[in-house]
Amino acid sequence: MSFQATVQSAQGVVTFRLSGELDSRSAPRFHEMITQAVLPAARRLVLQMADLSYMSSAGLRCLVYAHQRAGSGVAIELVGTRPEVAETIRLTGFDRSLTMLEAGARP
Amino acid sequence: MSLTGRRIAILLESGYAETEMAYLERRFAEEGARVDFLTRLWEQRSLTFTGQESRLPFTVDTDVGDVDDERLAGYDALIVPSGLVADRLRYTEDVDDPAPAVKLLRRAFGMKSVLKGISCHGMWLASPIPEVVRGRRVTCHNNMVGDVRNMGAQYTDQDVVVDDDLVTSRTADHCHLFARTIIDLIAARADERPFRAAKPEVVQRVSPGFTFSDLVAGYVTAHHRDRSLVDLRTSGGDAVRVTLTSTTSAEFPRNLGDPHLDATTHLAELLVPGRLVFAYGIHYPDGSFEAKRLVFAGRAAGEYAPEEPDWWVRQIGELARFYRRAQFGDSTPVDYADYRTMLRLGGDKSDHHVQETDTISRLVYGMASSYLLTGNEDHLDVAERGTEYLRAHMRFVDRDNDVVYWYHGIDVRGCQERKLFTSEFGDDYDAIPIYEQIFGLVGPTQTYRVTGDPRIGDDIDATLRLFGKFFRDREHGGFFSHIDPILLSPHHESLGPNRARKNWHSIGEHAPAYLINLLLATGEQRHADMLAECFDLVAAHFPDPANVWLRERFQADWAPDHTWGWQQDRAVVGHNLKVAWNLMRVNAVHPKKSYRDLAERIGRAMPAVGADRRRLGWYDVVERTLAQGQESHRFVWHDRKAWWQQEQAILAYLILAANTDDEEFLRQARESAAFYNAFFLDHDEGGVYFNVLAAGTPYLLGNERLKGSHSMSMYHSAELCYLATVYGRLLIRGEPLSLWYRPRADGFRDRVLRVAPDALPAGRVRLDTVEVDGRPHAAFDPESMTVKLPDSDEDLTVRVELVPARRGTR
Structure with missing residues (x-):
């Protein structure tokens, strides 16, 4: 399934809804979206992951890079991440930098 | 009077050629040179010799053994005359120990600034040391032609032959041409001869008119x-x-x-x-x-204090103590959550909460090296925990590409760490520089040498695949210096000035940082091949025929890049020395004339342009080219001296001295080590200073006051201690060396522990004894310096003793 992403931004919270396969071909598009969306005045980045079936290393690099550039104090939450995607994230150590939430939960 | 103030030494013994000697003595005096006659005095005050034609007496009162390096370097020329002089002076009681005059000649061949003049049968004196004339163009008496060819020299049918710093003459009858050539060469070399001991009857006074x-x-x-x-x-x-x-x-x-x-x-x-x-x-x-x-x-x-047997061993122990206390206090075991890259002068931390991968890796290197030398298990524990921390926090496992890369670092402020993926440094901003990936391996690789931890081995291999897949330039060879963080491409436009570039780090830094140590630990041919690949490129592209300084930056197609950032057309003194040092190490793995020649060329050229000949020590960054009217290369920012550049000089000149037996190289090594130990050690707070002023006072402003920063940490200072011990003991002084290893139960998959202490010239060192857990262990190979480890459920403690296979250089 092809990769799709939508983004909403309100009161410093940037929410992405990702679906399909974020592979190395779709990564540049995601990179562009996320760098544009996150940089200005974001406080929290929420990714709705439930419909994302695959995340490539390239996709993760976009996420890690965007988080670094956003500066300190920007929290990342991943909601409803599938186990195989969570394992890819764990192998990069990036799980130490974010909060994994069950789908539907709202802290 | 073209030789006023110059000094010439002539060897003398019975059977000298009277007409030649009378001519040379008078001719050099006419030009204003002072001539000293040297011989072997056999513990007499003076000896009187007779000539071969009319038995004319000639009294000499200076012994060749009294000519130390300083005095020898003060001579513009050393002359071995015709007649029986050379034959008599090459007599030695112990046939395995060359005669004193032969040794003097060998030392003189080690000093390019001293002309060697050899006439007629004088070539006899070089016969016990044929390496000094091997491949060189010479002439000699017809009777000697077969001898000089056997010595490997290239006989040339001329009355006088000049080959760089060697002047030869056919017979005593050509003494007029011989003298003329030497006089002209001394006059021509007057400006470039940096070491001139002959003039100092006039004491130099410095007075600008104020204090x-x-x-x-x-x-x-x-x-x-x-x-x-x-x-x-x-x-x-x-x-x-x-x-x-x-x-x-x-x-x-x-x-x-x-x-x-x-x-x-x-x-x-x-x-x-x-x-x-x-x-x-x-x-x-x-x-x-x-x-x-x-x-x-x-x-x-x-x-020289640094030549005391345990000088550097004690120093690395003190460095390890300083960094352990500064980073982790007294807690046991250490907790890397407490680690901070920024350490103030005294070792205390600031409110800066970044942990850089490379500074942890460098600390790990220092701690593992301290264990190798001292056997201090606490230091090894710090190294192993640091390696684990790097694996858990700094490693990005990329399953799609089957590679590993290392984060620049993490920010640990707050409850969640923030990954710093791309470099935060100005030179490399927004990119993944190969420099940081290379130094991410420095500590784990040194730890791997000790423990053989297979997890470390796997991470190193995965990082090598990163270099091969993403940094390698398949078209022009070598490795690019940067790739972009998203596509991992060296050609991405976001890289700006770092797009499709190569530099010393991307080509050569592999060797000192991890690749030589990895080869030592594994013995794998692919690592030896990569060393040769990198240093063939160094030998091919770094030397500049028109400039004493190396080129350091390149475009993809190896066109020199003189426009990059701060470097422009500038030379880093320590990079030049580092190239010389590592060329000699790679030469030990793959002996090649191109490596050795370039290393020696750099070693001979650097003192005149990169060193402080008055105060000692080595400078930082200079302009490569002289502007009109300038006689010395201009300092780019300051005339301070950085600790790591001193390290490069000490190691480069130690390894050059060990490979060539050249006393001039040994002198450079000693002087460099003397300056470093006199002015860089921080006796008040511990550790070493980053920079000192030209006159040796510590410079403690800005980032240069810190002790943990990316370049400081515990890499260069510890590497110096480790390798100055290895080179000094085994090669220079001919002393044994003990090293410690701690192979894990699952360490070294082939259960072979390789204990060669560095890439050393073949046959110079062998493994003498091995102890495993304190008991003698016989399963080892002395020549390859490998130990067959017993299978064990426990980690083993292995202590090995390495011994020199020949006498030291000194």
Whole structure:
């Protein structure tokens, strides 16, 4: 399934809804979206992951890079991440930098 | 009078050719040169020799054994004349030990600045040391032609032949041409000869008309006790007169952890000729220089503290203690959550909460190296926990590409760590520089040598695949310096000035940082091949035929890049020295003339352009080209001296001396080590200083006051201790060396522990004894320096003793 992403931004919270396969071909598009969306005045980045079936290393690099550039104090939450995607994230150590939430939960 | 103030030495013995000797003596004197005659005096005050034609007597009162390096370097030429002189002087009681005159000639061949003039049968003197003339163009008496060809020289059918610093002449009858050639060459070389001991009857006085303080380093030539004056000769050959005052203090060399050792009360006995001393004092407008602080380079004349057997071993132990306490306090085991890259001068932390991968990796390197030398298990524990921390926090496992890359670092402020993926440094911003990936491996690889931890081995291999898949330039060879963080491409436009570039780090830094150590640990041919691949590129592209300094930056197609960032057309002194050092190490793996020639070329050229010949020590960054009217390369920012560049000089000249037996290289190594140990050790707070001013005072402003930063941490200072011990003990002084290893139960998949301490010249070192858990262990191979480990459920403690296979250089 092809990769799709939508983004909403309100009161410093940037929410992405990702679906399909974020592979190395779709990564540049995601990179562009996320760098544009996150940089200005974001406080929290929420990714709705439930419909994302695959995340490539390239996709993760976009996420890690965007988080670094956003500066300190920007929290990342991943909601409803599938186990195989969570394992890819764990192998990069990036799980130490974010909060994994069950789908539907709202802290 | 083209040779005024010049000095020429001529060897003499019975059977000399009277007409030749009379001509040379008169001809050189006519030009204003002073001629000294040298011989072997057999413990007599003087000896009188007779000539071969009319038995004309000739008295000589100087022994070749009294010509030390300094004096030898002061001669513009050393001449071996015709007749039976050479044959008589090559006599030796012990056929395995060359005669004193042969040794003198060998040392002179080690000094390019000293012309060697050999006439007729004089070539006999070179026969025990044919390596000095091998491949060189020479002429000689017809009777000698077969001999010189057997010595490997290239006989040339001319009356006089000049081959660089070697002048040969056919017979005594050609002494007029021989003398003329030598006179012309001395005159032509006058400007470039950096070491000129012949002029110093005139003591140099510095006086700009106001007072200022400065340092001078020199060898004592005279001590006038009645007038409280000391005469020194600097490394550059200048004579300096130093006045001692009632408030002049003096110190013996002091290692980290040692108490202050006052030498003030012993000054009279200590200021003996030949002794290297640093004098810090004040220049007055009347031209006098009054010393306030003297620091000696050794306990006795001709002794150098860093050559004491355990000098560097104690130093690495103290460095490890400093960093352990600063980063982790007294807690056992150490917790890397407490680690901070930014350490203040005294080792305390600031509110900066970044942990950089490379500084942890460098600390790990230092701790593992300390274990290798000292067997201190606490230090190994710090190294292993650091490696684990890097694996858990700094590693990005990329399953799609089957590679590993290392984050720049993490910010640990708050409850969640923030990954710093791309470099945060200005030079490399927004990119993944190969430099950081390379240094991410420095500590884990050194730890791997000790433990054989297979997890470390896997991460190193995965990082090598990263280099091969994403940094390698398949078209023009070598590795690019940067890739972009998203597509991992060296060609991405976001890289800006770092797009499709190569530099010393991307081509050569593999070797010192991890690749040589990885080859030592694994013995795998692919690592030896990569070393050769990288250094073939260094030998091909770094030398600049038109400039003494190497090229350091390149476009993809190897066109030199003189526009990049701060580097422009500038040279980093320490990079030049690092190239020389590592060429000699790679030469030990893959002997190649191109490596050795370039290393020696750099080693001979650098003192004149990169060193401080008056105060000692090595400078930082200079302009590669001289503008019109300039005689010295301009400093780009300052004339400070950085600790890591001193390290490069010490190691480069130690390994050059060990490979060539060249006393001039050994002198450079000693002088460099003397300066480093006199001025870089922080006796108050621990560790070493980043920078000192030209005169040796620590520079403690800005980032240069810190002790943990990306370049400081514990890499260079510990690498210096480790390798100065290895080179000094095994190669220079011919002493044994003990090393410690701690192979894990699952370590080294083939259960072979490789204990070669560095890439050393073949056959110079062998493994003598092995202990496993304190008991003698017989399963080892002395020549390959490998130990067959017993299978074990426990980690093993292995202590090995390596011994030199021949006498040392010194």
